[in-house]
Amino acid sequence: MNEQEDNALIARCKKGDARAFEDLVNKHYNTIFKMAYKWCANEKDAEDITQEACIKLARGLDSFKGKSAFTSWLYTLVINTAKDWYKKNNRHRSAEDIETASIDSQSDETLYAKQILAAVHDLPDTEKEALLLVHSEGLSHKEAAKVLKCKESTISWRIHEARKKLGAKFERNARYG
Amino acid sequence: MDDKQLDKILSDIDVPEANENARKRAVNLAVAEFEQYQQKKSKNFQGFPILARLMDRTNQNDRRDPMEKASRKKLVYGGMATAFAVVLVATTSLYQLSNNTVGTGSTVTSAELSKVQFALNEEKSGKNFSSIAENITTAIPSPWRGPSDKKAQKAETEADFLAGQSLEMADAEVASPVPAAPPMMAQKMKRERLEEGRAQVGSVIQPAPADMDSVSPRYQDEGRDKFEKAEINPFKQVSEAPVSTFSVDVDTASYSFVRRQLNSGVMPNPDAVRIEEMINYFDYNYPLPESREQPFKPTVTMMDSPWAKGKKLMHIGIKGFDLQGERPKSNLVFLLDVSGSMNAPDKLPLLVNSLKMLVDNLNEDDKVSIVVYAGAAGAVLEPTAASDKTKIYNALNSLQAGGSTAGAAGINLAYQLAEENFDEEAVNRVILATDGDFNVGITDREKLQDFVEEKRKTGIFLSVFGFGQGNYNDHLMQTLAQNGNGIAAYIDTLSEARKILVEEATSSLFPIAKDVKIQIEFNPDAVAEYRLVGYETRALKREDFNNDKVDAGDIGAGHTVTAIYEIVPVGSEATSVDPLRYGDKEETPAKTEEASDFDGEYAFLKVRYKLPKEDTSKLLTTPVTTANDAGSIKDMIENADNNSLMNDIAFSTSVAGFAQMLKDDKHLQDLSYDDIIETANKTKGEDPFGYRTEFIQLVRLAKSIDN
Numbered sequence: 001m002n003e004q005e006d007n008a009l010i011a012r013c014k015k016g017d018a019r020a021f022e023d024l025v026n027k028h029y030n031t032i033f034k035m036a037y038k039w040c041a042n043e044k045d046a047e048d049i050t051q052e053a054c055i056k057l058a059r060g061l062d063s064f065k066g067k068s069a070f071t072s073w074l075y076t077l078v079i080n081t082a083k084d085w086y087k088k089n090n091r092h093r094s095a096e097d098i099e100t101a102s103i104d105s106q107s108d109e110t111l112y113a114k115q116i117l118a119a120v121h122d123l124p125d126t127e128k129e130a131l132l133l134v135h136s137e138g139l140s141h142k143e144a145a146k147v148l149k150c151k152e153s154t155i156s157w158r159i160h161e162a163r164k165k166l167g168a169k170f171e172r173n174a175r176y177g
Numbered sequence: 178m179d180d181k182q183l184d185k186i187l188s189d190i191d192v193p194e195a196n197e198n199a200r201k202r203a204v205n206l207a208v209a210e211f212e213q214y215q216q217k218k219s220k221n222f223q224g225f226p227i228l229a230r231l232m233d234r235t236n237q238n239d240r241r242d243p244m245e246k247a248s249r250k251k252l253v254y255g256g257m258a259t260a261f262a263v264v265l266v267a268t269t270s271l272y273q274l275s276n277n278t279v280g281t282g283s284t285v286t287s288a289e290l291s292k293v294q295f296a297l298n299e300e301k302s303g304k305n306f307s308s309i310a311e312n313i314t315t316a317i318p319s320p321w322r323g324p325s326d327k328k329a330q331k332a333e334t335e336a337d338f339l340a341g342q343s344l345e346m347a348d349a350e351v352a353s354p355v356p357a358a359p360p361m362m363a364q365k366m367k368r369e370r371l372e373e374g375r376a377q378v379g380s381v382i383q384p385a386p387a388d389m390d391s392v393s394p395r396y397q398d399e400g401r402d403k404f405e406k407a408e409i410n411p412f413k414q415v416s417e418a419p420v421s422t423f424s425v426d427v428d429t430a431s432y433s434f435v436r437r438q439l440n441s442g443v444m445p446n447p448d449a450v451r452i453e454e455m456i457n458y459f460d461y462n463y464p465l466p467e468s469r470e471q472p473f474k475p476t477v478t479m480m481d482s483p484w485a486k487g488k489k490l491m492h493i494g495i496k497g498f499d500l501q502g503e504r505p506k507s508n509l510v511f512l513l514d515v516s517g518s519m520n521a522p523d524k525l526p527l528l529v530n531s532l533k534m535l536v537d538n539l540n541e542d543d544k545v546s547i548v549v550y551a552g553a554a555g556a557v558l559e560p561t562a563a564s565d566k567t568k569i570y571n572a573l574n575s576l577q578a579g580g581s582t583a584g585a586a587g588i589n590l591a592y593q594l595a596e597e598n599f600d601e602e603a604v605n606r607v608i609l610a611t612d613g614d615f616n617v618g619i620t621d622r623e624k625l626q627d628f629v630e631e632k633r634k635t636g637i638f639l640s641v642f643g644f645g646q647g648n649y650n651d652h653l654m655q656t657l658a659q660n661g662n663g664i665a666a667y668i669d670t671l672s673e674a675r676k677i678l679v680e681e682a683t684s685s686l687f688p689i690a691k692d693v694k695i696q697i698e699f700n701p702d703a704v705a706e707y708r709l710v711g712y713e714t715r716a717l718k719r720e721d722f723n724n725d726k727v728d729a730g731d732i733g734a735g736h737t738v739t740a741i742y743e744i745v746p747v748g749s750e751a752t753s754v755d756p757l758r759y760g761d762k763e764e765t766p767a768k769t770e771e772a773s774d775f776d777g778e779y780a781f782l783k784v785r786y787k788l789p790k791e792d793t794s795k796l797l798t799t800p801v802t803t804a805n806d807a808g809s810i811k812d813m814i815e816n817a818d819n820n821s822l823m824n825d826i827a828f829s830t831s832v833a834g835f836a837q838m839l840k841d842d843k844h845l846q847d848l849s850y851d852d853i854i855e856t857a858n859k860t861k862g863e864d865p866f867g868y869r870t871e872f873i874q875l876v877r878l879a880k881s882i883d884n
């Protein structure tokens with residue numbers, strides 16, 4: 001993602017250029033979708049969330065001030081959308097919802113991964129978002145803190161908590177498996 | 178569970194290709210929304226001619242705009258949520274009050290409901306609200322509409338969703354008894370908001386102010402407060418810029434504004450936070466100069482930075498001498514905004530009470546005049562001796578709010594009165610009290626600024642007191658006060674008015690030094706990098722320091738001014754920039770030889786000031802050496818037994834830490850709200866008026882809001 005290109009597009013959008021906005025959404029659709037998918041691990045929901053996020057982007061772009069990279073601002077938007085979406089649809093994520101497209105052969109290792117993934121999705125939102133940003137999107141704690149608008153130490157703490165929970169759940173597996 | 182394993186599993190989540198149809202649908206919907214939003218936006222803009230006219234001509238497209246819009250938006254959503262919550266109460270009470278005993282689930286037509294509302298309105302609140310009632314006949318909340326009304330449904334969902342966002346607050350509103358009038362108003366507001374806000378819901382939604390005290394049945398402008406945007410000062414290399422220059426600032430407006438925001442449950446707009454004003458809100462016990470010849474004395478303390486390892490703070494404290502009993506005569510002209518927007522309990526009535534307090538404390542031979550401005554400007558009280566309190570009180574009591582804001586005409590008249598009564602011996606000052614803008618007359622900020630500056634040269638100073646929120650034009654207030662050699666204060670409560678106008682009246686009204694500038698030269702052998710904490714809007718050029726034509730801040734009697742530099746000593750690992758590979762290395766040894774005279778010197782402090790009636794500046798200098806070292810905050814508190822100075826310095830750093838947290842915490846590596854509370858608690862001292870205790874409460878509030 002070329003940041004300069006983004007900023008140029010955004011500047012045009014802010015002047016009301018619908019074409020620029022279309023380009024912007026097209027360009028970032030996949031990014032948004034990926035993020036959404038990681039959040040809910042379910043294609044249908046991810047599509048809905050992505051659509052919602054794109055619409056929010058239309059109204060919310062004005063509040064992007066260029067203080068941070070557009071993509072990290074987008075992370076915030078998508079995570080908020082996803083959370084709201086779940087709230088609105090009053091759904092609880094369950095392990096059944098999680099598709100495991102990545103796991104074809106049910107080897108021990110992949111089975112384990114599947115279980116962990118399910119456990120990750122059972123974590124509280126705050127811990128889940130921190131964990132996904134850092135371990136899945138590869139952000140540093142500092143960058144994640146910016147996205148989630150909290151302190152770096154908070155991120156570290158949440159990840160620590162999340163790992164503790166996952167650890168407690170899988171300790172036995174790890175020992176015997 | 179180790180890092181790598183987790184990394185692998187999580188980053189290997191195989192995301193399926195996005196469905197092309199879904200993508201197209203989403204893009205189309207988003208673009209449609211975008212176009213609709215743009216249309217609304219341009220419409221809205223036409224709907225705010227005041228805003229349009231106030232744009233500074235020279236920078237129409239400046240960076241403030243997005244900030245202002247963003248902050249406006251937040252309040253709009255908050256307002257919608259409040260409105261929705263209040264509407265719930267309103268509709269429920271309508272059920273009970275009207276003779277229509279409507280069961281749940283049955284529908285009521287809009288016409289019926291509006292009739293009920295209208296009748297109720299006339300009966301309950303009399304003529305004042307009948308015009309509002311007319312406005313709301315169409316503002317029936319969506320639950321009353323048929324299910325086929327799609328737009329309404331959508332709006333409802335939005336409001337629902339927003340209400341959910343600020344559930345706690347909404348609960349509080351619902352639980353409290355709400356008088357008949359606010360729901361009416363709220364419905365009207367809600368309708369307006371829904372129209373403009375429906376298309377605006379963005380990603381950032383904050384809970385609305387839950388401050389029940391400030392909920393009034395009157396029109397409350399929201400989110401149009403104007404602040405100047407200033408990036409926080411960066412670290413500078415001593416090798417590249419060894420000299421730092423700035424003007425003092427004794428304003429306190431920012432602290433009161435931040436307090437108000439926090440008390441109403443929202444984090445303040447970072448642009449509203451001026452770190453130096455937060456620090457200078459408190460009085461510190463810095464030593465006074467030995468002789469009266471010199472109006473103040475700088476006290477410099479070096480200490481370990483409480484928020485970053487390996488860095489130090491250079492704390493400069495200045496206290497001006499206090500006029501004891503011998504306060505000069507004053508010729509005060511109150512210039513009061515009585516435009517329609519001042520019609521709120523926290524504006525005009527608060528202003529009137531504040532001024533009564535001030536008048537109570539004036540000397541008998543002081544002169545007071547009052548000029549008001551709204552659609553037109555006029556003098557309500559010709560110059561009157563402060564001894565004639567009844568006359569002044571009567572004039573104040575007769576004030577009523579209404580009309581637009583012809584501030585500039587008012588300013589002309591006020592200065593004219595001040596000039597007519599100009600007294601060589603006295604302090605001649607115009608005191609401007611307003612909630613926002615000048616939208617009639619000279620509306621060009623620069624022209625106003627020039628005007629005030631011109632008058633300042635004739636010896637008439639200007640102070641600015643800000644009131645209310647929603648349309649508060651902080652930027653203009655600051656500009657005017659700075660150019661008028663006055664203070665800018667923000668009065669949100671009667672106790673704040675007391676602090677400024679009674680306890681600190683001498684410092685607010687009587688300057689002891691003007692155009693006070695501070696310049697620091699850092700010793701490159703001791704300091705690698707430095708950063709001035711706050712004073713972003715007060716930076717001066719290096720050459721301005723010796724130029725007496727360049728205006729700067731003023732210090733009143735007994736005022737304290739605090740400036741804090743964060744420095745990185747040479748050899749510390751905390752430097753932010755790597756040394757230059759191709760830097761001039763050969764010269765360095767020679768330099769050290771020469772500089773050995775300055776061993777142990779961190780920096781050299783220079784202060785320039787003018788006495789109030791003089792035009793040439795005087796210079797104070799002092800070196801800052803290792804002898805000024807006070808160690809860490811902990812050491813300072815431990816050694817503070819009988820030394821309230823150390824306590825005060827430690828307290829001021831905790832305020833600095835808090836202000837930075839609210840504004841931009843990029844330089845704070847290691848500081849939590851709890852650290853601030855702990856330090857402040859230990860160092861608050863006697864705190865006779867409770868300001869420091871209040872500060873600790875604010876930090877606690879911020880902590881809970883921030884989570």
